[in-house]
Amino acid sequence: MKALAPGTVIFHRHRGYGVITAVNLLTGWISARFGSESRTLDLNLSTDAVQYADGEAILFRRAPPDRMPHARLMAVVRALHQAGYQKLYLYSWPKPSGLHWRWHLFTGKRDWMQRSWREGWYGSGADYNSNPVMGWGDNPGATTEELIHALAKFDPQGLAQALGRDEDHAAWFASVCDALLPGYMYSLDMQRPEGSPLIDMPPVPVMPVRATLPPYSGPDITWPPGWAGLWSKVHVMPAPRINLTGLPEKTD
Template sequence: MKPLAPGTVIFHRHRGYGVIVSVNLLTGWISARFGSEVRTLDLNLSSDEVQHADGAPILFRRAPPDRMPHARLMAMVRELHRTGYQRLYLYSWPKPSGLHWRWHLFTGPRQWIERPWREGWYGSGADYNFNPVMGWGDTPSATPEDLAHLLAQFDPQGLAQALGNDEEHSNWFEMVCATLLPDYAFSLGWHDNGNIPEHLPVIPIRRNVPEYAGPPLPWPPGWRHIWRTSGKSPLLRYDPPVRTTYRITPEPQD
């Protein structure tokens, strides 16, 4: 199936050739502009007989689309780990609404809480539904190798900070990818009154995928060091550092 994204040229039997302005892969609706029309036209890919510019039919829902980019990012990070960029980390967590999952790539020291933020290295499934790209000049059909190459072109200085060894984490990440891909991804966030689950949360990346029933997965190396035991419960709770305010007063002058 050819990729669908804003800028894709399409053909409609009543309107002729047009350009996609926005696309929602969860609902199957697109907005397109035809000719010199100012307003966009909303079309349903399942019933409006939209075609690619070369006449190839758009067969929507033959394969459910990914509702988040996390599996593609996991495959890309694994590829970069294998080439020596082992200090590249993927952090994913749910939005407060629980409808979408965020993602954040960071490099350098493995600091899960105090993570460095770089423009273009984070996003959300909410954005991916309407424009299934990362923003690095990639396309929806880009392979993990393509994504790694495009990220290196997009921010070579940022990726250079990932060059180095972290075998403990890269071995864990390799094991998680081999277990979850291509239908599932992991999450480092949860909704359980602040208590950390015993095993790594797993989420399906598309609709109609059954709940994960594979072996339980461990948390990433060093993750539990961030947490402390809460009372007599075997679960752990995050205990953030307390910011202390110091007030400086001048010394009395003689």
């Protein structure tokens, strides 16, 4: 991602080469100087066809961004499944407040309740709102291919553990992606009604990833293979191990 800041050299189809003097990325307007040192020109990045000095277009995204990263992560997992990394799983569940959803990618054994944790493979929608990155060296707005490349570069040993076959889960995940992407995400959260036992495998909760989308009205989403019986008690994630030695620990 190229810098867009005061001092960036740009090219305009009518004015030629110039230098940016001010940028407002909240509105998409910039000020630039073309030839005259005493006068600047205001330009809109959405409509004025501003380019970098090498001719690459500067495009200001007018569409509202995803308010949560889960749909982007689903696309990453589906692409990796298709490439043979089928032992890769995406767990999504809400924070107690219900305002944001957490996410966790894990590899290796398909054990939802006792899954392994690797730094950079989990996060929260609350953090994503302020800094829209996954946390493994990716850039905001990165494509699926760019996210995969960044993850492989960030933790090649971790990604290698996802190499293998889990065909029933991969088939389930592909069907979920076909039904939900690009605008919706699933949550693997089975609510226990107050004072009542768990409902046996209700439809998987589905939420839109953008505020402008209507509530999901598509077909019900089934639970992942092997999910039955996992929610016989309240789900409490194990606390992270405490390291008292001060030395780095090996991650499985």
